[in-house]
Amino acid sequence: MNKATLLAVSIVSGLALTTAAEARDQIRVVGSSTVYPFTTAVAEQFGKSSGGKTPVVESTGTGGGMKIFCEGVGVDKADATNASRRIKKSEFELCDKNGVKDIIELMVGYDGLTLAHSKEGAKIALTRKQVFQALAEKVPNDKGELVDNPYKNWSDIDPSLPNIKIEVLGPPPTSGTRDSFHELFMEKGAEGFDTLKDMKKKDEEAKTKDFEKVWKSMRKDGAYVEAGENDNVIVQKLAGNKNAFGIFGFSFLEENADKLVGVSIEGAEPTFENISAGKYKGARPLFVYFKKAHIGVIPGLDKFIAEYTSEKALGAEGYLTEKGLVALPKDAFEKSAKAANDGMTLKADELK
Amino acid sequence: MTDITAGGVSAPLRRVEFDTPAAKARLRGRYRSEARFKSYGIIALCIAATFLIALLASIFSRGIPGFFQHYLVTEVLVDAAKIDPQGKGDAATLRAGDYTAVARAALAEAVPGVEGRQMKKELNSLLSSGAGDALREQVIANPSLVGQRIKVPLLLADEADLFLKDSGTKLLVLSETRGIATPSAKTGEITILVGANDFADDIAVVKAELKALAASIDETVALRKERGATPESLDSLVKEAVELRRRYDAAATSETLDSKTASRLVAINGGIVKIKEMSPTSVKGEVILPLKSTDDAAPGTWGIRVYETPESNRNLNDLGVTFLEELKAKGLVESQFNFAFFTRGDSREAELAGIQGALVGSILTLLVTIGLCLPIGVLAAIYLEEFAPKNWITELIEININNLAAVPSIVFGLLGLAVFLNFFGMPRSAPLVGGLVLALLVLPTIIIASRAALKSVPPSIREAALGVGASKQQAVFHHVLPLAMPGIMTGTIIGMAHALGETAPLLMIGMVAFIVDVPSTLSQSATVLPVQIFLWSDLPEPAFKMKTAAAIMVLLAVLFVMNGLAIWLRKKFERRW
Numbered sequence: 001m002n003k004a005t006l007l008a009v010s011i012v013s014g015l016a017l018t019t020a021a022e023a024r025d026q027i028r029v030v031g032s033s034t035v036y037p038f039t040t041a042v043a044e045q046f047g048k049s050s051g052g053k054t055p056v057v058e059s060t061g062t063g064g065g066m067k068i069f070c071e072g073v074g075v076d077k078a079d080a081t082n083a084s085r086r087i088k089k090s091e092f093e094l095c096d097k098n099g100v101k102d103i104i105e106l107m108v109g110y111d112g113l114t115l116a117h118s119k120e121g122a123k124i125a126l127t128r129k130q131v132f133q134a135l136a137e138k139v140p141n142d143k144g145e146l147v148d149n150p151y152k153n154w155s156d157i158d159p160s161l162p163n164i165k166i167e168v169l170g171p172p173p174t175s176g177t178r179d180s181f182h183e184l185f186m187e188k189g190a191e192g193f194d195t196l197k198d199m200k201k202k203d204e205e206a207k208t209k210d211f212e213k214v215w216k217s218m219r220k221d222g223a224y225v226e227a228g229e230n231d232n233v234i235v236q237k238l239a240g241n242k243n244a245f246g247i248f249g250f251s252f253l254e255e256n257a258d259k260l261v262g263v264s265i266e267g268a269e270p271t272f273e274n275i276s277a278g279k280y281k282g283a284r285p286l287f288v289y290f291k292k293a294h295i296g297v298i299p300g301l302d303k304f305i306a307e308y309t310s311e312k313a314l315g316a317e318g319y320l321t322e323k324g325l326v327a328l329p330k331d332a333f334e335k336s337a338k339a340a341n342d343g344m345t346l347k348a349d350e351l352k
Numbered sequence: 353m354t355d356i357t358a359g360g361v362s363a364p365l366r367r368v369e370f371d372t373p374a375a376k377a378r379l380r381g382r383y384r385s386e387a388r389f390k391s392y393g394i395i396a397l398c399i400a401a402t403f404l405i406a407l408l409a410s411i412f413s414r415g416i417p418g419f420f421q422h423y424l425v426t427e428v429l430v431d432a433a434k435i436d437p438q439g440k441g442d443a444a445t446l447r448a449g450d451y452t453a454v455a456r457a458a459l460a461e462a463v464p465g466v467e468g469r470q471m472k473k474e475l476n477s478l479l480s481s482g483a484g485d486a487l488r489e490q491v492i493a494n495p496s497l498v499g500q501r502i503k504v505p506l507l508l509a510d511e512a513d514l515f516l517k518d519s520g521t522k523l524l525v526l527s528e529t530r531g532i533a534t535p536s537a538k539t540g541e542i543t544i545l546v547g548a549n550d551f552a553d554d555i556a557v558v559k560a561e562l563k564a565l566a567a568s569i570d571e572t573v574a575l576r577k578e579r580g581a582t583p584e585s586l587d588s589l590v591k592e593a594v595e596l597r598r599r600y601d602a603a604a605t606s607e608t609l610d611s612k613t614a615s616r617l618v619a620i621n622g623g624i625v626k627i628k629e630m631s632p633t634s635v636k637g638e639v640i641l642p643l644k645s646t647d648d649a650a651p652g653t654w655g656i657r658v659y660e661t662p663e664s665n666r667n668l669n670d671l672g673v674t675f676l677e678e679l680k681a682k683g684l685v686e687s688q689f690n691f692a693f694f695t696r697g698d699s700r701e702a703e704l705a706g707i708q709g710a711l712v713g714s715i716l717t718l719l720v721t722i723g724l725c726l727p728i729g730v731l732a733a734i735y736l737e738e739f740a741p742k743n744w745i746t747e748l749i750e751i752n753i754n755n756l757a758a759v760p761s762i763v764f765g766l767l768g769l770a771v772f773l774n775f776f777g778m779p780r781s782a783p784l785v786g787g788l789v790l791a792l793l794v795l796p797t798i799i800i801a802s803r804a805a806l807k808s809v810p811p812s813i814r815e816a817a818l819g820v821g822a823s824k825q826q827a828v829f830h831h832v833l834p835l836a837m838p839g840i841m842t843g844t845i846i847g848m849a850h851a852l853g854e855t856a857p858l859l860m861i862g863m864v865a866f867i868v869d870v871p872s873t874l875s876q877s878a879t880v881l882p883v884q885i886f887l888w889s890d891l892p893e894p895a896f897k898m899k900t901a902a903a904i905m906v907l908l909a910v911l912f913v914m915n916g917l918a919i920w921l922r923k924k925f926e927r928r929w
Contacts, residue, residue, distance in 0.1 A: 059866070254892070
């Protein structure tokens with residue numbers, strides 16, 4: 001018993017010691033699981049070349065990361081956050097309220113959101129409108145009225161599409177990938193219908209959210225299968241079912257190029273070149289946000305930004321492209337890198 | 353017990369008939385029912401065993417290769433110019449040396465004559481970006497190695513390793529004797545002339561492949577036409593099939609090879625040429641490994657190699673495969689046990705990623721958990737079981753403890769975030785906080801198990817102790833507790849095993865993170881085994897799948913050891929009354 005008490009006492013005293021504020025010599029990054037594979041690669045390189053401690057990169061999701069990032073300024077607060085979308089105005093205001101006034105924004109590149117299927121299946125090309133028709137819970141019929149999705153097979157949507165059952169595996173609503181899928185494919189697809197466009201206009205006037213409800217609702221009759229947060233699971237399932245399609249990030253398509261092919265969207269196949277040039281419509285920009293106030297306080301933060309924005313990391317031939325990041329075009333990369341290194345901060349009116 | 357009651361009870365007199373047909377039928381029915389029940393039990397057990405075996409087999413078959421790693425074992429010149437050009441010889445200089453360049457130079461030596469930027473890049477990509485790390489440690493430990501040639505294993509990159517592990521393509525060496533072959537040059541784009549119609553058969557094989565490709569496209573087109581596809585949408589496919597057919601039908605004069613058909617290479621005069629175009633009497637191609645001479649190659653001294661999987665269906669291209677095959681043929685590639693897996697922290701390169709960081713993180717976290725849980729849990733159990741008055745307050749506490757044991761673990765994570773991080777301001781991602789949260793999680797389990805253990809000590813022990821004049825505290829601590837200890841230990845270890853497998857509560861307090869440095873104190877950033885498994889399973893590189901399975905095996909091993917310890921403790925201290 002005595003030993004156990006001793007142990008407990010020592011732990012409690014250890015606890016008391018650590019609660020005292022201490023200087024931090026390790027950079028802390030939080031945020032999106034989509035940017036995680038890239039920031040971790042930079043962190044590792046930075047740790048190797050600087051000889052200091054390797055930054056800690058947490059995978060909390062974009063929204064969760066923003067919350068932690070905006071908690072305030074100080075050694076016990078995170079230095080940077082990964083985001084698979086731009087910071088929202090509301091988040092910027094939250095940051096501002098908590099004293100995080102100067103935020104440096106770095107656009108690191110693109111993540112292509114791809115629809116893909118097994119190499120053994122028939123190759124197909126889709127438009128975002130067709131994707132919306134295949135997967136939305138309610139779609140407009142010939143008369144423009146919203147009805148429950150009647151399409152069973154791809155050929156029901158358009159006779160040129162193969163006559164196979166619509167079966168798409170994708171992420172659950174908790175995933176950031178799912179949010180992007182809604183915004184990049186479903187919203188844009190829905191805008192292809194005149195009736196829904198009218199609805200959008202009406203929404204803006206009346207401040208209602210009817211249109212949003214349409215493109216944010218996925219069908220629940222089995223055509224869309226929520227296959228879990230883990231993209232590897234979807235990849236595995238596609239390899240076993242040649243008629244199914246999967247939704248996941250471009251890096252997973254690239255790593256599994258021996259088994260899978262991407263579906264071309266509006267005539268552009270999901271390739272590095274097409275995404276980088278903006279031809280492939282299903283791509284989203286990725287960001288990392290830094291706290292300017294932490295530069296000079298947390299050792300190495302400025303060098304970490306420099307490593308992230310270096311040609312060997314973010315450039316067209318950089319090591320991040322090997323990890324599946326789609327690099328920015330050269331001039332955009334240079335602009336973004338310069339802005340981050342110069343410590344240019346975000347203004348509220350740039351955001352929406 | 354049973355024989356006492358059987359002897360002691362005098363049953364009322366009643367004649368029981370055992371040999372009427374009805375009684376016999378009842379008896380048979382009872383036996384049948386028992387046999388049925390037994391068989392249900394056996395079936396259930398078999399199903400459970402099948403699932404378990406399938407699960408373990410799938411994990412082990414994927415995980416075991418993860419413990420091995422392919423290395424290029426070759427002579428390395430520890431070049432002073434690359435490591436220590438000024439000859440300072442101090443540790444800082446030696447640490448900063450360019451060991452990657454040293455490793456690459458050794459690779460270039462092993463595969464001599466590779467020219468051109470693209471080819472060199474392909475060759476270098478076979479080596480891991482951490483290939484020089486082991487060498488660096490060796491040189492720092494022994495600075496006299498600078499300038500010497502030593503034999504060291506250089507780590508291969510994950511793609512090369514994966515290719516060697518599941519042999520990504522079938523390599524065919526066509527050995528039928530052909531005539532004399534004459535290459536036009538030693539490097540670059542060359543033509544190889546042969547006398548007779550030596551390549552006629554090969555062209556026929558390529559044509560057959562083209563025909564098969566065309567047929568599969570036709571099938572797709574027919575299927576889609578049948579289902580009402582518009583002709584325009586099929587245009588490109590039809591064109592592709594027509595083109596393939598045209599190539600098939602054309603006279604066997606010349607044929608281009610691309611990434612859709614099997615790759616063919618010519619091994620001649622010590623070099624290797626990738627065929628781009630072949631006609632019956634000559635081939636045109638690109639030299640991958642340079643030829644030693646442009647002399648005529650006699651029949652039997654040269655041959656054709658075929659990589660059966662088309663290049664577009666592989667992760668490693670023809671250049672990579674050729675270089676690897678060359679290294680393998682020279683006997684320089686070795687598969688070794690991957691000790692680094694147990695001595696390194698996490699990494700984004702699959703071949704460099706190790707489990708030690710997570711393992712140490714798990715141990716530190718569990719130390720905090722057990723240090724808090726065991727005394728608090730056991731003392732709470734003793735008070736509630738032995739000392740507490742039985743009233744509604746203790747009843748309420750009891751109910752709450754039982755309820756807490758069933759609360760989802762994520763709730764404890766939220767609690768940890770609110771209390772330990774936000775209120776007490778403890779560091780994020782620290783094993784200390786992780787341990788505290790997990791302690792809250794397993795405390796109810798330990799209290800319940802400890803109370804059950806205390807309850808199972810026969811009252812006669814307590815009464816005897818009290819009877820000879822011991823105080824209640826003495827009776828409990830000298831007599832009851834030692835007897836209850838095996839049960840308490842078992843409960844604690846099972847609670848710890850539960851804590852070892854938790855990820856959800858740790859997400860909230862920042863332990864789901866990429867952490868390279870192996871932690872050494874309770875307040876340093878750390879992650880734990882199940883979180884590491886979760887993070888690796890989510891990465892796109894195929895090599896991480898193997899690492900994931902290997903990490904699961906490590907976690908299982910730790911769990912088995914802990915449960916084995918529980919059984920051993922129980923057996924060792926168990927008392928029977």
